[in-house]
Amino acid sequence: MYPVLFRIGGFEVTSFGVLVAIGALVGLWIFRRELRRSGLPPDGVDAAVAGIVGGLAGAKLLWVFEHLREEPVLDLLLSRGGMSWFGGFGGGLLAGIIVIRWKRLPILPILAAATPALAAGHAIGRIGCLLVGDDYGRPTNLRWGVAFPEGLPPTDAPVHPTQIYEAIALVPLMLLLLRWR
Secondary structure: OOOEEEEEOOEEEEHHHHHHHHHHHHHHHHHHHHHHHHOOOHHHHHHHHHHHHHHHHHHHHHHHHHOOOOOOHHHHHHOOOOOOHHHHHHHHHHHHHHHHHHOOOOHHHHHHHHHHHHHHHHHHHHHHHHHHOEOOOOEOOOOOOEEEOOOEOOEEEEEOOHHHHHHHHHHHHHHHHHHHO
16 A cells, blocks of 8 residues: 655645546546547537536535534545545536536537546546555455555455456446447
8 A cells, every 4th residue: 555655744645646636637638539539629628627626526525425423524624535436426527517518518429528538537546546545345365355454444354456346347448438439
């Protein structure tokens, strides 16, 4: 596990944060390429940027809502951890659609161009989950089981690395989506 890559003063740069950023950049690159290939307006990228911001906000807000009884709301909002995939998907989709409608872009073609980018970005982000020891599976006796003694939550028992399973499944999905375009 490599949860913290380095520190700048009191600020920690985490492997999860770096891989989410790389996933977003790779996703933007693929999306821009798909817009160009499909003959769609290049300002469709604005919807993707809004989707990234909306996704991060939605991921945090749903996580805060899920943990309201555990800590004060402000502490939850300002904590470094805590992201919900479903909140990220919903927030990103909502923000992206708002920008698509505002710019009067064709909704379905823009969303279709975004799907391979989403799969690629999500696959990269799942590697970040592995590096911080988050979102793992059930205990296993298989050779490739991984223990996360400093994970979220910690476990000394070997568990299924579901982060890798999902990342591996997302790569062929991305390739199929590119092929079906």
